Amino acid sequence: MADDHCDLLCLDLERAEVLRRARLEAGAAAAAAERAAALGDPTRVAIGRALRDGGELCVCDLSWVVERPEKLVSHHVRRLRVAGLVTSRRDGRMVMYSLTPSGAVLVDAVEATLAGAVA
Template identity: 60%
Template sequence: MNDDRCELLCVDAPRAEAIREKLLTEKKAQEAAGRARALSDPTRLTLAAALGEAGELCVCDLSWIAGRGQGLVSHHLRVLRSLGLVRSRREGKMVMYSLTERGASLLSAVLGEEIGV
């Protein structure tokens, strides 16, 4: 006997089908899983948390905060930006980063605390 499984096949087909129709498509599930995996990397999580705390930071500040080189930080920020979790803007010779609403929501779920955008 396995405590993780039903001993009897008792599918409520109409209810189960109605729920299945409301769930994510395979493509949307893959995209959401990709975003979740993005914050499973400790460096990217640190960068996102710093942006959640500060609102907006340049690559130099993020590099200092994370204790990582600017090249590595830029790489991780590109990953986060490609997944729609951060946005960037150029201010003169600096590139400023901030969390998107989606990024703040995901960070909040991962950290278990509310994050402002």
């Protein structure tokens, strides 16, 4: 079994310092992690794909597409909206949802991992 640490101190200080100066600040890293975590549920991934492929959809449409109850879909869409991956707008008595640009990028990135796993 491989250990997860070096047996000796082998720090490439010049390279490590360049990377350290370029790292995300703590708040930005936390925001990125929160957005990524929002896609950490199969239903939310399915909702994201439906919005990416279908454009603007209401909860009724999303519920039908992902084959989940409307209340559950509403809960998941709210989580995606809070994370900044989805926007909403009211159209009369309906609320329409669509992916934000960063939401589309994350959905695409998650889907790209599937291509590598299947291949």
